[in-house]
Amino acid sequence: xxxxxxxxxxxxxxxxxxxxxxxxxxxxxxxxxxxxxxxxxxxxxxxxxxxxxxxxxxxxxxxxxxxxxxxxxxxxxxxxxxxxxxxxxxxxxxxxxxxxxxxxxxxxxxxxxxxxxxxxxxxxxxxxxxxxxxxxxxxxxxxxxxxxxxxxxxxxxxxxxxxxxxxxxxxxxxxxxxxxxxxxxxxxxxxxxxxxxxxxxxxxxxxxxxxxxxxxxxxxxxxxxxxxxxxxxxxxxxxxxxxxxxxxxxxxxxxxxxxxxxxxxxxxxxxxxxx
Amino acid sequence: xxxxxxxxxxxxxxxxxxxxxxxxxxxxxxxxxxxxxxxxxxxxxxxxxxxxxxxxxxxxxxxxxxxxxxxxxxxxxxxxxxxxxxxxxxxxxxxxxxxxxxxxxxxxxxxxxxxxxxxxxxxxxxxxxxxxxxxxxxxxxxxxxxxxxxxxxxxxxxxxxxxxxxxx
Ligand code: FES
Ligand code: FES
Numbered sequence: 001x002x003x004x005x006x007x008x009x010x011x012x013x014x015x016x017x018x019x020x021x022x023x024x025x026x027x028x029x030x031x032x033x034x035x036x037x038x039x040x041x042x043x044x045x046x047x048x049x050x051x052x053x054x055x056x057x058x059x060x061x062x063x064x065x066x067x068x069x070x071x072x073x074x075x076x077x078x079x080x081x082x083x084x085x086x087x088x089x090x091x092x093x094x095x096x097x098x099x100x101x102x103x104x105x106x107x108x109x110x111x112x113x114x115x116x117x118x119x120x121x122x123x124x125x126x127x128x129x130x131x132x133x134x135x136x137x138x139x140x141x142x143x144x145x146x147x148x149x150x151x152x153x154x155x156x157x158x159x160x161x162x163x164x165x166x167x168x169x170x171x172x173x174x175x176x177x178x179x180x181x182x183x184x185x186x187x188x189x190x191x192x193x194x195x196x197x198x199x200x201x202x203x204x205x206x207x208x209x210x211x212x213x214x215x216x217x218x219x220x221x222x223x224x225x226x227x228x229x230x231x232x233x234x235x236x237x238x239x240x241x242x243x244x245x246x247x248x249x250x251x252x253x254x255x256x257x258x259x260x261x262x263x264x265x266x267x268x269x270x271x272x273x274x275x
Numbered sequence: 276x277x278x279x280x281x282x283x284x285x286x287x288x289x290x291x292x293x294x295x296x297x298x299x300x301x302x303x304x305x306x307x308x309x310x311x312x313x314x315x316x317x318x319x320x321x322x323x324x325x326x327x328x329x330x331x332x333x334x335x336x337x338x339x340x341x342x343x344x345x346x347x348x349x350x351x352x353x354x355x356x357x358x359x360x361x362x363x364x365x366x367x368x369x370x371x372x373x374x375x376x377x378x379x380x381x382x383x384x385x386x387x388x389x390x391x392x393x394x395x396x397x398x399x400x401x402x403x404x405x406x407x408x409x410x411x412x413x414x415x416x417x418x419x420x421x422x423x424x425x426x427x428x429x430x431x432x433x434x435x436x437x438x439x440x441x442x443x
Contacts, residue, residue, distance in 0.1 A: 001324035005281035008302035012276050038344035039325035103414030105392055108338040190413050
Protein backbone atom coordinates (compact mmCIF):
# COMPACT_ATOMS: atom_id res chain seq x y z
CA UNK A 1 0.00 0.00 0.00
CA UNK A 2 2.94 2.32 -0.63
CA UNK A 3 3.88 3.68 -4.03
CA UNK A 4 6.90 2.33 -5.87
CA UNK A 5 9.71 4.82 -6.34
CA UNK A 6 9.35 7.70 -8.76
CA UNK A 7 10.96 11.01 -9.56
CA UNK A 8 8.80 13.99 -8.65
CA UNK A 9 8.56 17.33 -10.38
CA UNK A 10 6.52 20.23 -9.14
CA UNK A 11 6.09 21.98 -12.46
CA UNK A 12 6.05 25.76 -12.68
CA UNK A 13 4.70 26.19 -16.19
CA UNK A 14 2.82 24.44 -18.97
CA UNK A 15 5.99 24.56 -21.12
CA UNK A 16 7.91 22.69 -18.46
CA UNK A 17 5.21 19.98 -18.33
CA UNK A 18 4.97 19.42 -22.07
CA UNK A 19 8.71 19.29 -22.57
CA UNK A 20 8.96 16.55 -19.92
CA UNK A 21 6.00 14.76 -21.48
CA UNK A 22 7.79 14.86 -24.80
CA UNK A 23 10.78 13.11 -23.23
CA UNK A 24 8.97 10.66 -20.96
CA UNK A 25 5.69 9.99 -22.80
CA UNK A 26 3.66 7.42 -20.92
CA UNK A 27 6.48 6.77 -18.47
CA UNK A 28 5.34 10.00 -16.82
CA UNK A 29 2.07 10.65 -15.07
CA UNK A 30 0.41 14.00 -14.55
CA UNK A 31 -0.74 14.52 -10.98
CA UNK A 32 -3.33 17.19 -10.24
CA UNK A 33 -5.40 16.44 -7.13
CA UNK A 34 -4.18 12.84 -7.10
CA UNK A 35 -7.44 11.50 -5.71
CA UNK A 36 -7.49 8.73 -8.29
CA UNK A 37 -3.80 8.54 -9.13
CA UNK A 38 -2.66 8.23 -5.50
CA UNK A 39 -4.75 5.10 -4.81
CA UNK A 40 -3.45 3.64 -8.08
CA UNK A 41 0.11 4.43 -6.99
CA UNK A 42 -0.49 3.03 -3.51
CA UNK A 43 -1.79 -0.21 -5.01
CA UNK A 44 1.08 -0.15 -7.50
CA UNK A 45 -1.39 -0.41 -10.35
CA UNK A 46 0.80 2.22 -11.98
CA UNK A 47 4.54 2.65 -11.50
CA UNK A 48 5.52 5.74 -13.42
CA UNK A 49 9.11 6.93 -13.63
CA UNK A 50 8.12 10.54 -13.18
CA UNK A 51 5.23 12.27 -11.47
CA UNK A 52 4.57 15.76 -12.78
CA UNK A 53 2.59 17.79 -10.24
CA UNK A 54 0.65 20.54 -12.02
CA UNK A 55 -1.16 22.05 -9.04
CA UNK A 56 1.28 24.94 -8.74
CA UNK A 57 0.83 26.22 -12.30
CA UNK A 58 -1.05 29.52 -12.04
CA UNK A 59 -2.36 29.59 -15.66
CA UNK A 60 -4.19 26.31 -14.98
CA UNK A 61 -6.10 27.68 -11.98
CA UNK A 62 -8.85 29.58 -13.78
CA UNK A 63 -12.62 29.29 -13.98
CA UNK A 64 -13.81 31.69 -16.65
CA UNK A 65 -16.55 32.33 -19.12
CA UNK A 66 -15.37 32.49 -22.68
CA UNK A 67 -18.11 32.97 -25.25
CA UNK A 68 -20.51 30.03 -25.10
CA UNK A 69 -18.26 28.11 -22.69
CA UNK A 70 -17.36 27.89 -19.06
CA UNK A 71 -13.68 27.00 -19.13
CA UNK A 72 -12.10 25.25 -16.16
CA UNK A 73 -8.33 24.93 -15.83
CA UNK A 74 -6.61 21.67 -14.99
CA UNK A 75 -5.60 22.75 -11.48
CA UNK A 76 -9.12 23.72 -10.38
CA UNK A 77 -10.42 21.50 -7.60
CA UNK A 78 -13.94 20.14 -7.51
CA UNK A 79 -14.59 22.04 -4.29
CA UNK A 80 -13.50 25.38 -5.70
CA UNK A 81 -15.80 24.86 -8.68
CA UNK A 82 -18.60 23.98 -6.27
CA UNK A 83 -17.89 27.25 -4.44
CA UNK A 84 -18.02 29.31 -7.65
CA UNK A 85 -20.99 31.63 -7.21
CA UNK A 86 -22.13 31.49 -10.87
CA UNK A 87 -22.07 27.70 -11.11
CA UNK A 88 -25.77 26.90 -10.81
CA UNK A 89 -26.71 29.65 -13.26
CA UNK A 90 -24.06 28.86 -15.87
CA UNK A 91 -23.87 25.06 -15.72
CA UNK A 92 -26.76 23.78 -13.60
CA UNK A 93 -26.07 20.16 -14.51
CA UNK A 94 -22.51 20.41 -13.17
CA UNK A 95 -23.89 22.04 -10.03
CA UNK A 96 -26.28 19.12 -9.58
CA UNK A 97 -23.66 16.44 -10.22
CA UNK A 98 -20.66 17.81 -8.32
CA UNK A 99 -21.91 16.99 -4.81
CA UNK A 100 -21.93 13.35 -5.96
CA UNK A 101 -18.28 13.42 -7.01
CA UNK A 102 -16.38 11.65 -4.25
CA UNK A 103 -16.63 13.03 -0.75
CA UNK A 104 -16.21 16.48 0.76
CA UNK A 105 -12.68 15.44 1.74
CA UNK A 106 -11.66 14.20 -1.72
CA UNK A 107 -13.29 17.12 -3.55
CA UNK A 108 -10.98 19.41 -1.59
CA UNK A 109 -8.05 18.05 -3.63
CA UNK A 110 -9.59 16.25 -6.59
CA UNK A 111 -9.75 18.27 -9.80
CA UNK A 112 -12.42 18.61 -12.45
CA UNK A 113 -10.03 17.88 -15.32
CA UNK A 114 -8.47 14.96 -13.45
CA UNK A 115 -11.82 13.26 -13.32
CA UNK A 116 -12.34 13.88 -17.05
CA UNK A 117 -8.81 12.60 -17.80
CA UNK A 118 -9.21 9.39 -15.82
CA UNK A 119 -12.46 8.52 -17.65
CA UNK A 120 -13.83 6.08 -15.11
CA UNK A 121 -17.08 4.63 -16.50
CA UNK A 122 -18.93 5.39 -13.29
CA UNK A 123 -17.64 8.89 -12.70
CA UNK A 124 -20.01 11.82 -12.83
CA UNK A 125 -18.13 14.60 -14.58
CA UNK A 126 -17.36 12.68 -17.80
CA UNK A 127 -21.07 11.84 -17.96
CA UNK A 128 -22.12 15.44 -17.54
CA UNK A 129 -19.57 16.54 -20.13
CA UNK A 130 -20.91 13.96 -22.60
CA UNK A 131 -24.52 15.00 -22.11
CA UNK A 132 -23.75 18.70 -22.46
CA UNK A 133 -21.43 18.18 -25.41
CA UNK A 134 -18.35 19.80 -23.89
CA UNK A 135 -14.80 20.03 -25.14
CA UNK A 136 -11.27 19.34 -23.90
CA UNK A 137 -8.21 21.52 -24.52
CA UNK A 138 -4.88 19.73 -24.88
CA UNK A 139 -1.33 21.01 -25.17
CA UNK A 140 1.90 19.35 -26.22
CA UNK A 141 5.25 20.33 -27.69
CA UNK A 142 3.56 19.90 -31.05
CA UNK A 143 0.96 22.57 -30.32
CA UNK A 144 -2.54 22.80 -28.88
CA UNK A 145 -5.80 21.25 -29.96
CA UNK A 146 -9.38 21.08 -28.75
CA UNK A 147 -11.38 17.87 -28.94
CA UNK A 148 -15.11 17.44 -28.71
CA UNK A 149 -16.08 15.14 -25.88
CA UNK A 150 -17.32 12.57 -28.41
CA UNK A 151 -13.84 12.48 -29.95
CA UNK A 152 -12.13 12.42 -26.56
CA UNK A 153 -13.94 9.65 -24.68
CA UNK A 154 -12.94 6.35 -26.28
CA UNK A 155 -13.96 3.81 -23.66
CA UNK A 156 -13.24 2.55 -20.18
CA UNK A 157 -10.30 4.55 -18.76
CA UNK A 158 -9.37 5.39 -22.33
CA UNK A 159 -9.25 8.79 -23.99
CA UNK A 160 -7.81 10.34 -27.12
CA UNK A 161 -5.11 12.17 -25.13
CA UNK A 162 -1.73 11.32 -26.62
CA UNK A 163 1.06 10.33 -24.19
CA UNK A 164 2.84 13.65 -24.75
CA UNK A 165 -0.28 15.77 -24.15
CA UNK A 166 -1.45 17.69 -21.12
CA UNK A 167 -5.13 18.46 -20.60
CA UNK A 168 -5.03 22.19 -19.91
CA UNK A 169 -8.75 22.82 -19.48
CA UNK A 170 -12.21 21.47 -20.00
CA UNK A 171 -15.16 23.43 -21.38
CA UNK A 172 -18.79 23.07 -20.45
CA UNK A 173 -21.41 24.84 -22.62
CA UNK A 174 -23.17 27.61 -20.72
CA UNK A 175 -26.85 26.98 -20.01
CA UNK A 176 -29.45 28.98 -21.88
CA UNK A 177 -33.00 29.97 -20.98
CA UNK A 178 -35.58 27.29 -21.61
CA UNK A 179 -33.33 24.32 -20.79
CA UNK A 180 -33.99 21.81 -18.04
CA UNK A 181 -31.39 19.71 -16.22
CA UNK A 182 -31.61 16.79 -13.82
CA UNK A 183 -28.97 14.55 -12.24
CA UNK A 184 -29.61 11.33 -10.33
CA UNK A 185 -27.35 8.65 -8.91
CA UNK A 186 -27.53 5.36 -7.05
CA UNK A 187 -24.48 4.25 -5.05
CA UNK A 188 -23.86 2.11 -1.97
CA UNK A 189 -22.84 5.21 -0.05
CA UNK A 190 -23.09 8.82 -1.17
CA UNK A 191 -19.74 9.60 -2.75
CA UNK A 192 -18.79 6.03 -3.62
CA UNK A 193 -18.62 4.72 -7.18
CA UNK A 194 -21.97 5.03 -8.92
CA UNK A 195 -23.88 1.84 -9.65
CA UNK A 196 -25.84 3.91 -12.13
CA UNK A 197 -25.79 7.66 -12.66
CA UNK A 198 -28.12 9.55 -14.97
CA UNK A 199 -28.04 13.04 -16.38
CA UNK A 200 -30.89 14.53 -18.37
CA UNK A 201 -31.10 17.68 -20.44
CA UNK A 202 -34.30 19.03 -22.00
CA UNK A 203 -34.32 21.72 -24.65
CA UNK A 204 -37.79 22.73 -25.83
CA UNK A 205 -39.30 19.38 -24.85
CA UNK A 206 -36.55 17.41 -26.62
CA UNK A 207 -34.73 15.29 -24.11
CA UNK A 208 -31.24 13.84 -24.07
CA UNK A 209 -30.40 11.24 -21.41
CA UNK A 210 -26.91 10.11 -20.45
CA UNK A 211 -26.10 7.07 -18.33
CA UNK A 212 -22.88 6.32 -16.48
CA UNK A 213 -21.77 3.20 -14.61
CA UNK A 214 -23.23 0.69 -17.06
CA UNK A 215 -21.21 0.73 -20.30
CA UNK A 216 -17.48 1.39 -20.63
CA UNK A 217 -18.01 5.11 -21.04
CA UNK A 218 -20.94 7.50 -20.63
CA UNK A 219 -23.70 6.66 -23.08
CA UNK A 220 -25.92 9.42 -24.37
CA UNK A 221 -29.15 9.02 -26.28
CA UNK A 222 -31.79 11.44 -27.56
CA UNK A 223 -35.36 10.61 -26.59
CA UNK A 224 -36.95 13.52 -28.40
CA UNK A 225 -40.52 14.06 -27.30
CA UNK A 226 -41.26 10.37 -26.60
CA UNK A 227 -43.81 9.74 -23.87
CA UNK A 228 -45.61 6.97 -21.99
CA UNK A 229 -45.35 3.47 -23.47
CA UNK A 230 -43.18 4.56 -26.39
CA UNK A 231 -40.73 6.09 -23.93
CA UNK A 232 -40.78 2.93 -21.78
CA UNK A 233 -39.95 0.82 -24.83
CA UNK A 234 -37.15 3.13 -25.92
CA UNK A 235 -35.66 3.13 -22.41
CA UNK A 236 -35.89 -0.64 -22.23
CA UNK A 237 -34.03 -0.98 -25.52
CA UNK A 238 -31.45 1.55 -24.31
CA UNK A 239 -30.95 -0.36 -21.04
CA UNK A 240 -30.29 -3.62 -22.90
CA UNK A 241 -28.05 -2.11 -25.55
CA UNK A 242 -25.64 -0.68 -22.99
CA UNK A 243 -24.79 -4.25 -22.03
CA UNK A 244 -24.25 -3.81 -18.30
CA UNK A 245 -22.66 -6.64 -16.32
CA UNK A 246 -22.88 -8.19 -12.88
CA UNK A 247 -20.31 -7.12 -10.31
CA UNK A 248 -20.00 -7.04 -6.53
CA UNK A 249 -22.10 -3.89 -6.34
CA UNK A 250 -25.10 -4.83 -8.46
CA UNK A 251 -26.40 -7.25 -11.05
CA UNK A 252 -26.82 -6.31 -14.70
CA UNK A 253 -30.55 -6.73 -14.25
CA UNK A 254 -30.67 -4.28 -11.35
CA UNK A 255 -28.76 -1.78 -13.50
CA UNK A 256 -31.27 -2.17 -16.31
CA UNK A 257 -34.10 -1.66 -13.84
CA UNK A 258 -32.49 1.55 -12.63
CA UNK A 259 -32.05 2.82 -16.17
CA UNK A 260 -35.70 2.11 -17.00
CA UNK A 261 -37.15 3.54 -13.78
CA UNK A 262 -34.88 6.45 -13.03
CA UNK A 263 -34.40 7.20 -16.72
CA UNK A 264 -38.09 7.91 -17.01
CA UNK A 265 -38.10 10.05 -13.88
CA UNK A 266 -35.10 12.04 -15.04
CA UNK A 267 -36.62 12.64 -18.46
CA UNK A 268 -39.94 13.74 -17.02
CA UNK A 269 -38.30 16.00 -14.46
CA UNK A 270 -36.00 17.56 -17.03
CA UNK A 271 -39.01 18.45 -19.16
CA UNK A 272 -40.84 19.83 -16.15
CA UNK A 273 -37.99 22.03 -14.90
CA UNK A 274 -37.56 24.02 -18.12
CA UNK A 275 -36.43 27.40 -16.93
CA UNK B 276 11.93 23.53 -10.47
CA UNK B 277 14.38 20.66 -9.89
CA UNK B 278 13.23 17.07 -10.09
CA UNK B 279 13.22 15.29 -6.74
CA UNK B 280 15.00 12.02 -7.46
CA UNK B 281 13.51 8.66 -6.56
CA UNK B 282 15.14 6.86 -3.64
CA UNK B 283 16.79 9.98 -2.24
CA UNK B 284 15.86 11.66 1.01
CA UNK B 285 14.59 15.19 0.67
CA UNK B 286 14.11 17.74 3.41
CA UNK B 287 10.48 18.71 3.88
CA UNK B 288 9.52 21.63 6.08
CA UNK B 289 5.95 22.43 6.88
CA UNK B 290 3.98 24.01 9.69
CA UNK B 291 2.45 21.38 11.94
CA UNK B 292 -0.24 22.73 14.25
CA UNK B 293 1.27 26.18 14.16
CA UNK B 294 4.91 25.16 14.66
CA UNK B 295 7.57 24.67 12.01
CA UNK B 296 8.47 21.01 11.57
CA UNK B 297 11.13 19.44 9.40
CA UNK B 298 11.81 15.86 8.41
CA UNK B 299 13.07 13.69 5.60
CA UNK B 300 10.87 12.20 2.93
CA UNK B 301 11.34 10.31 -0.29
CA UNK B 302 9.32 11.64 -3.22
CA UNK B 303 6.95 8.68 -2.74
CA UNK B 304 6.44 9.13 1.01
CA UNK B 305 2.79 9.64 1.92
CA UNK B 306 1.93 12.63 4.05
CA UNK B 307 0.27 10.27 6.55
CA UNK B 308 3.54 8.35 7.04
CA UNK B 309 5.56 11.54 7.17
CA UNK B 310 3.39 13.01 9.92
CA UNK B 311 3.39 9.82 11.96
CA UNK B 312 6.87 8.38 11.49
CA UNK B 313 8.97 11.41 10.74
CA UNK B 314 7.25 14.08 12.82
CA UNK B 315 6.01 11.67 15.50
CA UNK B 316 2.44 12.96 15.53
CA UNK B 317 0.67 9.62 15.75
CA UNK B 318 -2.79 11.03 16.41
CA UNK B 319 -3.50 10.78 12.69
CA UNK B 320 -4.56 7.20 11.97
CA UNK B 321 -4.14 5.12 8.85
CA UNK B 322 -6.87 2.67 7.89
CA UNK B 323 -6.93 1.81 4.22
CA UNK B 324 -4.29 3.86 2.40
CA UNK B 325 -6.47 4.29 -0.62
CA UNK B 326 -8.78 7.10 0.26
CA UNK B 327 -11.82 5.16 1.36
CA UNK B 328 -11.91 5.20 5.16
CA UNK B 329 -11.05 8.79 6.04
CA UNK B 330 -9.09 7.86 9.19
CA UNK B 331 -6.06 9.76 7.91
CA UNK B 332 -7.88 13.05 7.30
CA UNK B 333 -5.87 16.15 8.23
CA UNK B 334 -6.17 19.78 7.23
CA UNK B 335 -3.77 21.15 4.64
CA UNK B 336 -3.98 24.93 4.31
CA UNK B 337 -7.29 24.78 6.12
CA UNK B 338 -8.91 22.10 3.98
CA UNK B 339 -9.76 18.61 5.17
CA UNK B 340 -7.94 16.13 2.93
CA UNK B 341 -6.86 12.50 2.96
CA UNK B 342 -3.21 12.45 4.03
CA UNK B 343 -2.79 8.98 2.48
CA UNK B 344 -3.65 10.52 -0.90
CA UNK B 345 -1.17 13.35 -0.52
CA UNK B 346 2.59 13.16 -0.90
CA UNK B 347 4.72 14.57 1.89
CA UNK B 348 6.68 16.62 -0.65
CA UNK B 349 3.43 18.22 -1.81
CA UNK B 350 2.77 19.52 1.68
CA UNK B 351 6.13 21.31 1.89
CA UNK B 352 5.50 24.89 2.98
CA UNK B 353 1.87 24.17 3.86
CA UNK B 354 -0.04 24.65 7.09
CA UNK B 355 -0.85 21.14 8.26
CA UNK B 356 -3.24 20.61 11.14
CA UNK B 357 -3.81 17.30 12.87
CA UNK B 358 -5.94 16.16 15.77
CA UNK B 359 -3.12 17.10 18.18
CA UNK B 360 -3.77 20.73 17.30
CA UNK B 361 -7.41 20.73 18.35
CA UNK B 362 -6.73 21.00 22.06
CA UNK B 363 -3.48 22.95 22.24
CA UNK B 364 -3.65 23.86 25.91
CA UNK B 365 -5.41 20.71 27.01
CA UNK B 366 -8.86 22.24 26.68
CA UNK B 367 -11.06 20.20 24.38
CA UNK B 368 -12.51 21.96 21.36
CA UNK B 369 -16.27 22.40 21.29
CA UNK B 370 -16.45 19.46 18.86
CA UNK B 371 -14.24 17.18 20.95
CA UNK B 372 -16.28 18.07 23.99
CA UNK B 373 -19.50 17.16 22.14
CA UNK B 374 -17.97 13.83 21.03
CA UNK B 375 -17.24 13.08 24.67
CA UNK B 376 -20.71 14.06 25.86
CA UNK B 377 -22.48 12.03 23.17
CA UNK B 378 -20.22 8.97 23.50
CA UNK B 379 -19.24 9.41 19.84
CA UNK B 380 -15.90 7.69 20.49
CA UNK B 381 -15.76 3.92 20.84
CA UNK B 382 -12.37 2.47 19.90
CA UNK B 383 -11.36 5.90 18.61
CA UNK B 384 -9.69 4.76 15.45
CA UNK B 385 -11.84 6.81 13.09
CA UNK B 386 -12.21 9.75 15.47
CA UNK B 387 -9.20 11.96 14.57
CA UNK B 388 -10.16 11.98 10.90
CA UNK B 389 -13.81 12.74 11.57
CA UNK B 390 -12.85 15.54 13.95
CA UNK B 391 -10.62 17.16 11.32
CA UNK B 392 -13.31 16.93 8.62
CA UNK B 393 -16.03 18.34 10.83
CA UNK B 394 -13.79 21.08 12.20
CA UNK B 395 -13.16 22.32 8.66
CA UNK B 396 -16.76 21.92 7.58
CA UNK B 397 -18.30 23.63 10.60
CA UNK B 398 -15.81 26.47 10.38
CA UNK B 399 -16.95 27.25 6.83
CA UNK B 400 -20.61 26.18 7.30
CA UNK B 401 -21.61 27.04 10.87
CA UNK B 402 -25.27 26.80 9.81
CA UNK B 403 -24.83 23.22 8.58
CA UNK B 404 -27.93 21.04 8.51
CA UNK B 405 -28.05 17.45 9.74
CA UNK B 406 -28.20 16.22 6.13
CA UNK B 407 -25.05 18.14 5.21
CA UNK B 408 -23.26 16.89 8.30
CA UNK B 409 -24.26 13.32 7.48
CA UNK B 410 -22.72 13.73 4.06
CA UNK B 411 -19.45 14.97 5.53
CA UNK B 412 -19.40 12.09 8.01
CA UNK B 413 -20.24 9.84 5.04
CA UNK B 414 -16.68 10.42 3.88
CA UNK B 415 -15.51 8.33 6.85
CA UNK B 416 -15.90 4.75 7.94
CA UNK B 417 -16.35 3.85 11.59
CA UNK B 418 -15.77 0.14 12.12
CA UNK B 419 -17.45 0.42 15.52
CA UNK B 420 -20.43 1.78 13.52
CA UNK B 421 -21.30 4.36 16.14
CA UNK B 422 -22.61 6.78 13.54
CA UNK B 423 -25.72 7.80 15.47
CA UNK B 424 -23.67 9.33 18.27
CA UNK B 425 -21.22 10.93 15.84
CA UNK B 426 -24.07 12.60 13.96
CA UNK B 427 -25.66 13.68 17.26
CA UNK B 428 -22.40 15.31 18.38
CA UNK B 429 -21.98 17.14 15.07
CA UNK B 430 -25.60 18.36 15.06
CA UNK B 431 -25.22 19.48 18.66
CA UNK B 432 -22.20 21.62 17.78
CA UNK B 433 -23.93 23.11 14.73
CA UNK B 434 -26.89 24.04 16.93
CA UNK B 435 -24.62 25.67 19.50
CA UNK B 436 -22.75 27.60 16.81
CA UNK B 437 -26.02 28.80 15.33
CA UNK B 438 -27.28 29.95 18.71
CA UNK B 439 -23.99 31.65 19.50
CA UNK B 440 -24.22 33.53 16.19
CA UNK B 441 -27.75 34.74 17.04
CA UNK B 442 -26.73 36.14 20.43
CA UNK B 443 -25.83 39.83 20.28
S1 FES C 1 -6.11 5.76 5.36
FE1 FES C 1 -6.48 7.48 4.14
S2 FES C 1 -8.54 7.26 3.62
FE2 FES C 1 -8.14 5.40 4.66
S1 FES D 1 -14.94 4.50 17.02
FE1 FES D 1 -14.04 2.63 16.41
S2 FES D 1 -13.79 2.94 14.30
FE2 FES D 1 -15.03 4.58 14.84
